Amino acid sequence: MKVLVIEDEQQVSSFIKQGLEEQSFAVDVAFDGNIAERLALSRDYDVIVLDIVIPGINGFDLCRILKREKPSTPVIMLTTLGTTSDKLSGFDAGADDYLLKPFEFEELVARLKVLVRRRSATTDYGKVLRFEDLKLDLEKKVAHRYDKIIKLSAKEFTLLEFFLRNPQRVISRSELAEKIWDIKFETGTNVVEVYMNMLRNKIDRDFEPKLLQTRIGMGYVLSKDI
């Protein structure tokens, strides 16, 4: 869960950052409006926490910009001003929620979660297969490992999907040849080996633990170790 905190008061921002990280949010902090704008537009945050009073640009204006460029990223406004009219202009600028300083940290977290929950309810994640930290998104047709996006070719995808649907089971070359390549009888081919190699390069090469194991004389398994 990625959060961008836009706040110039060191004390407040580090308080928030630390607290959110303990809740295992990934937090970026921006101290002024221009940096914030660049960050917000170049990356995809799940939610943005925005103080109204920041250097560089007015918080309301920044909010408007963010909402124009990324309407689906929720913004929660933060401020010391507290009259209703201030809240209203925050909402007018497109903010999704509003929090008055000083606030209780738990309330911030609760409101963040509501905003994120709301969004992910609509995005409605398609089917995803998992094994350890490896994920395969069947709709987007991409794999993830440690949040790194891994593109796969069609055959690689089919092969990996098969393994993810048969975790911990040793699968023989001939079964793979049959199920993935539709090779019904023994030809002299080594496609399976070649593709296992390509898959490993994408999925295991740069990561630990290795997930695709060889069982000599038997086949391959999707498994952590031995």
Added chain:
Amino acid sequence: MKVLVIEDEQQVSSFIKQGLEEQSFAVDVAFDGNIAERLALSRDYDVIVLDIVIPGINGFDLCRILKREKPSTPVIMLTTLGTTSDKLSGFDAGADDYLLKPFEFEELVARLKVLVRRRSATTDYGKVLRFEDLKLDLEKKVAHRYDKIIKLSAKEFTLLEFFLRNPQRVISRSELAEKIWDIKFETGTNVVEVYMNMLRNKIDRDFEPKLLQTRIGMGYVLSKDI
């Protein structure tokens, strides 16, 4: 815009009802939990205002029920209790916002509007589908990108609409052929490619980022990158 107000204090409920009606909301009021439940489940409200302390059933429990039955109808909680932990249990029960009594009427209206706006941004309430800076006006039958108006032919329109209703999902040629052209079995045609090409010329050619991606061997996706 239909609002259900669940509140047993006559004074408060009629204050809200009158105020909201002046803002041209259509307001129903329920004085106890059971009536509220029946009303809420039998009609479609745009937003529900729910007092925690009501006769008949606990407000938190009612909130949970409402959220289970109609998860997309936003609920805003109202209460005199004001500690953070109360707010948290409200959010846990699935509330989308929280307001402490006594509140300023303008703030209630502002928060209601935000909740409704948020929903209509996600539900295909209005007649506009969006993805990034691409918009498709279902009534005027035109697309926009960076405020440039793009005219589409009927087939192009249908095709783009399908993508906008399935963002981030890789869609195979055969699915497109079936859903858009009603081609049920494999003919040797390449209409899909040709139309993707035409769509791209209108929608992606002169803009960044490109939104229509090819996944060789799999299909096409409406997506920013990768």
Added chain:
DNA sequence: ATGGGTTTTTGCGAGTTTTCAAAAACCTTA
């Protein structure tokens, strides 16, 4: 019927993916 726009077909070049085949690396057992 004519003409403008839309939809579909045709066909080929460009770029990727997939396969093949041979060499290198690796295991296992004697």
Added chain:
DNA sequence: TAAGGTTTTTGAAAACTCGCAAAAACCCAT
């Protein structure tokens, strides 16, 4: 540790997929 069998890696050829332009067919309003 040497030999034989397995597995991995590599590079290049073959097969395939996709993009694109242009032409043909179609549709509809005039």
